[in-house]
Amino acid sequence: MRKHPLLQMGVLGAAVTAVLLAIVLSIHWFPTDASTQAHNVRTLYDVLLIVSVPIFVIVLTVVSYSAWHFRMKPGEEDTDGPPIHGNTRLEVVWTALPAILLVGLCAYSYSVLRSNEKTHPGAMVVNVTARQFAFEFSYRNAAGREVVSPDLYLPRGRPVVLHLRSLDVVHSFFVPQFSEKLDAVPGIVTTLRITPTRAGHYPVECTELCGAGHSLMRTGAFVVSPAAFHTWLSSQKPNGPPPVGNPPKAAAQPGVPGSTTPVANPKPPKE
Amino acid sequence: MALSAKLRTPGWYRAALYDVLGFAFAFGLVVLVRWLMHQHPVIDGKAITIVALIAVPLAFLIGMGAADYWFYWAIGRPTRAEDHSAHGAHTWRDYFRVNTDHKVIGIQYTVSSFFFLFVGGLLAMLIRAQLAKPGMQFLTTEQYNGVFSVHASLLIFLFVIPVFAGLANFVLPLMIGAPDMAFPRLNALSFWLLPLAGLMMLASFLAPGGSFAAGWTAYAPLSTTMPLGQLFFTIAIQLAGASSIATALNFLVTIITMRAPGMSFFRMPLLVWANFSTSLLVVIATPFIAASQFLVLLDTSLHFHFFDAYVGAGKNGNVIMYQHVFWFYSHPAVYIMMLPGFGIISEILAVKARKPIFGYRMMAFSLLAIVVLGFTVWAHHMFVSGMAPWIRIPMMITTAIIAVPTGIKIFSWLATLWRGVLHMDTPMLFALGFLTMFTLGGISGVMLAMVPFDIHVSQTYFIVAHIHYVLFGGSLMTIFAGVYYWFPKMTGRMFDDRLGKWHFWTTFIFANLTFGPMHYLGMQGMPRRVAEYAVQFAGWNLFISLCSFALGASTLIFLYNVVASWRGGPRAAANPWRAMTLEWQVSSPPPIFNFDAVPTVVGGPYEYGIPGAVHGIFKPPVEAQKATAGATAFSTPPSQESH
Numbered sequence A: 001m002r003k004h005p006l007l008q009m010g011v012l013g014a015a016v017t018a019v020l021l022a023i024v025l026s027i028h029w030f031p032t033d034a035s036t037q038a039h040n041v042r043t044l045y046d047v048l049l050i051v052s053v054p055i056f057v058i059v060l061t062v063v064s065y066s067a068w069h070f071r072m073k074p075g076e077e078d079t080d081g082p083p084i085h086g087n088t089r090l091e092v093v094w095t096a097l098p099a100i101l102l103v104g105l106c107a108y109s110y111s112v113l114r115s116n117e118k119t120h121p122g123a124m125v126v127n128v129t130a131r132q133f134a135f136e137f138s139y140r141n142a143a144g145r146e147v148v149s150p151d152l153y154l155p156r157g158r159p160v161v162l163h164l165r166s167l168d169v170v171h172s173f174f175v176p177q178f179s180e181k182l183d184a185v186p187g188i189v190t191t192l193r194i195t196p197t198r199a200g201h202y203p204v205e206c207t208e209l210c211g212a213g214h215s216l217m218r219t220g221a222f223v224v225s226p227a228a229f230h231t232w233l234s235s236q237k238p239n240g241p242p243p244v245g246n247p248p249k250a251a252a253q254p255g256v257p258g259s260t261t262p263v264a265n266p267k268p269p270k271e
Numbered sequence B: 001m002a003l004s005a006k007l008r009t010p011g012w013y014r015a016a017l018y019d020v021l022g023f024a025f026a027f028g029l030v031v032l033v034r035w036l037m038h039q040h041p042v043i044d045g046k047a048i049t050i051v052a053l054i055a056v057p058l059a060f061l062i063g064m065g066a067a068d069y070w071f072y073w074a075i076g077r078p079t080r081a082e083d084h085s086a087h088g089a090h091t092w093r094d095y096f097r098v099n100t101d102h103k104v105i106g107i108q109y110t111v112s113s114f115f116f117l118f119v120g121g122l123l124a125m126l127i128r129a130q131l132a133k134p135g136m137q138f139l140t141t142e143q144y145n146g147v148f149s150v151h152a153s154l155l156i157f158l159f160v161i162p163v164f165a166g167l168a169n170f171v172l173p174l175m176i177g178a179p180d181m182a183f184p185r186l187n188a189l190s191f192w193l194l195p196l197a198g199l200m201m202l203a204s205f206l207a208p209g210g211s212f213a214a215g216w217t218a219y220a221p222l223s224t225t226m227p228l229g230q231l232f233f234t235i236a237i238q239l240a241g242a243s244s245i246a247t248a249l250n251f252l253v254t255i256i257t258m259r260a261p262g263m264s265f266f267r268m269p270l271l272v273w274a275n276f277s278t279s280l281l282v283v284i285a286t287p288f289i290a291a292s293q294f295l296v297l298l299d300t301s302l303h304f305h306f307f308d309a310y311v312g313a314g315k316n317g318n319v320i321m322y323q324h325v326f327w328f329y330s331h332p333a334v335y336i337m338m339l340p341g342f343g344i345i346s347e348i349l350a351v352k353a354r355k356p357i358f359g360y361r362m363m364a365f366s367l368l369a370i371v372v373l374g375f376t377v378w379a380h381h382m383f384v385s386g387m388a389p390w391i392r393i394p395m396m397i398t399t400a401i402i403a404v405p406t407g408i409k410i411f412s413w414l415a416t417l418w419r420g421v422l423h424m425d426t427p428m429l430f431a432l433g434f435l436t437m438f439t440l441g442g443i444s445g446v447m448l449a450m451v452p453f454d455i456h457v458s459q460t461y462f463i464v465a466h467i468h469y470v471l472f473g474g475s476l477m478t479i480f481a482g483v484y485y486w487f488p489k490m491t492g493r494m495f496d497d498r499l500g501k502w503h504f505w506t507t508f509i510f511a512n513l514t515f516g517p518m519h520y521l522g523m524q525g526m527p528r529r530v531a532e533y534a535v536q537f538a539g540w541n542l543f544i545s546l547c548s549f550a551l552g553a554s555t556l557i558f559l560y561n562v563v564a565s566w567r568g569g570p571r572a573a574a575n576p577w578r579a580m581t582l583e584w585q586v587s588s589p590p591p592i593f594n595f596d597a598v599p600t601v602v603g604g605p606y607e608y609g610i611p612g613a614v615h616g617i618f619k620p621p622v623e624a625q626k627a628t629a630g631a632t633a634f635s636t637p638p639s640q641e642s643h
Helices: A005-026 A036-069 A088-116 A226-235 B003-008 B012-036 B045-064 B068-074 B092-096 B102-131 B141-175 B184-206 B229-257 B270-302 B319-336 B339-353 B360-374 B378-382 B389-401 B403-417 B426-449 B451-457 B461-491 B497-524 B535-568 B621-628
Strands: A124-131 A134-140 A146-149 A152-155 A160-166 A171-175 A180-184 A188-194 A200-206 A218-224 A260-262
Touching (some): A036 A088, A036 B403, A036 B426, A088 B389, A088 B403, A088 B426, A088 B451, A124 A152, A124 A171, A124 A180, A134 A152, A152 A226, A160 A171, A180 A188, A218 A226, B003 B012, B045 B184, B045 B270, B092 B102, B102 B141, B102 B184, B102 B535, B141 B184, B141 B270, B141 B319, B141 B339, B229 B270, B270 B339, B270 B360, B339 B360, B339 B403, B339 B426, B339 B461, B378 B389, B389 B403, B389 B451, B426 B451, B426 B497, B451 B497, B461 B497, B461 B535
Parallel strands (some): A152 A218
Antiparallel strands (some): A124 A134, A134 A146, A160 A188, A188 A260
């Protein structure tokens, strides 16, 4: 019993790791994924869990095992432990191993980020305007005229670029099923890329505290078939006169994924 | 004493009088300036309040006598030499005076911080009551935003940061063998700034338009367009920040110049190392939050346009600039709220496991590594802020790498436990509870460093869960551990260990049940800072609310234990834990000047298990060398506390 405390603890730790991993991997942490980005984030999270659980179990097992096995027994009131001051080899290991592991995770995350923010030529542009306490989504219909909707409609399978603006304070656009989020910042235009993959009705939430109505600043995101989207768009009444020149793409070319383009005086949407 | 004499001597009467004068000054200045500038109306309540928020606290401090010595000196009047008659506290009233004794100031700090812990905790109960069911309850959304903003601000700026300064104020000079802090008068001033900051934050509830409600982060331009209450936060931060900076300078000078003979840097207890590192962080970082709030103050009160970038209005303020300046303080602040706790845990684990700290030097170096790296990670709070996207990549890497020195500390503590003789009493339980909960907070922190995952959970309840695992499971656990550990030294009484264990288990269990499920809620998409939420989150929110009430109740055990033990607990011995560090070699509570003989440090602070090893002896350096040359069989008898 006292001979192999490390072995004993190793077996215990492995068992706990197995059980905990089975539990945490079977929990549905995320809502249903409805975009390619969300799918990638879920895989990343599983990898993070697989790496994290053993580390947590090491701490948990050593603490519980020590509390049980090395607890002061009657008669040991004046006894001290062995004067071990350190072990250079061990310290090098627990500095280097986590560092390598973390750099590996960063590299993997970076590749996920690159893939999630890949630009797609021909992506559909939606202009999102946030204000206290509502979102407004603006599209160009087939005639090039502006169509404004309080809900977000997206055709399934087509990459979309959202350009976010704010009319007052900082807001944030979040759809949990897309796993994508970005602030709408006064004075600049921010860019978010999403490729919806699953038809359905999802919540759009403001996640940046924006004042008294913050908790009620919610609307819907509808992912529909391309045909249904086309029908919806052409059924909407356009806003304002037909465009002169080529304004649809004027503010829509920042290019870099998630980039911010300083705009001296971005055009407020027409009411 | 006659009233007129009371109004002239430092104290509460003069402070009250000076407050009236301070307010009159604010009123007069605003009216005069507005009249000269042809502003109408001449009497403007908002402007008067802003000036009064600055003038009245300063007048109070002068009235209390926090600056008398400097004024006397500056105008050439004879200064009253410090005869130390004001040292020590004989009755509870002495804690309500300006006192320059670090032990009195330590208790003033600790007790007033705990007052704000209980106020902040009550606000948390309000928050959870509101969130127990979906739909609006008894608070309006404005009130709700105010309640969580004040909750966070009080607990960060008036509890976690100052309570560590309080504990260190008491024990740090003792640990390094010093009679007091380097600047006792500055120390007193630092303390008295704090209750003013806290009361100002609470007073914001009385402001027209309600309390500040832009979160503790006070993001512009929301904060610059808020009603008057926001300025109570803006100005209170200046007071709390000034207090922090002054204390940090005090610690740095004390640690660098006032160590006992023989106390080299690598013989310092790790608590001293931790406070050295924390003070470096405070001195460098805190001016940034002061700046951010000055900019907000200028935007709000004088219509500057730092953060005014309204679309279409032709204004080119920079909104993201606020977040950069704010987080350049507020990320290091996370370590300001954690490193002193690391120090406390190192003390307790070594003493309670009866073993030297494993890898002492690496423990010290990892603190310094955290200080340096802590300044390179701030923008990980801004992955979804719309800042230039490339910044996210270096910030992700530095954020992940800062887990390495933190991991070194965790693993070294585990190795310290290994093969020790563990005394499983209340301070030790809290230390072990800290290890497990803080590891979870650290793991979710590494997850948050990963940009694509952070994009999903940023600004959701996952963040609320993470910050509470770090600040409750981390900082608060170490604070409880430290308060129990040094309670005998600070009060001269023993606490009730059985009640302490009850306190630990209720806190540990209900904290995990309260904050654990929040990870799940956040990943499911529940945003943070909402007064109301979608029906799908109802079940878990009710569960969390019920557990949080039990968690709140658990602190009552602590309150009862501390109050009852302080009043009538058994007398504490000088060194009930058989610890080696210097604070335990003097009586409990320590004599008025800490050491009757200057101690000489002859060895490391944690030499447990080495027969005859001592850390410090109470002899002059020359004799000490003779006594220890070649011989180890020399120990400090507890009777050294003679006075």
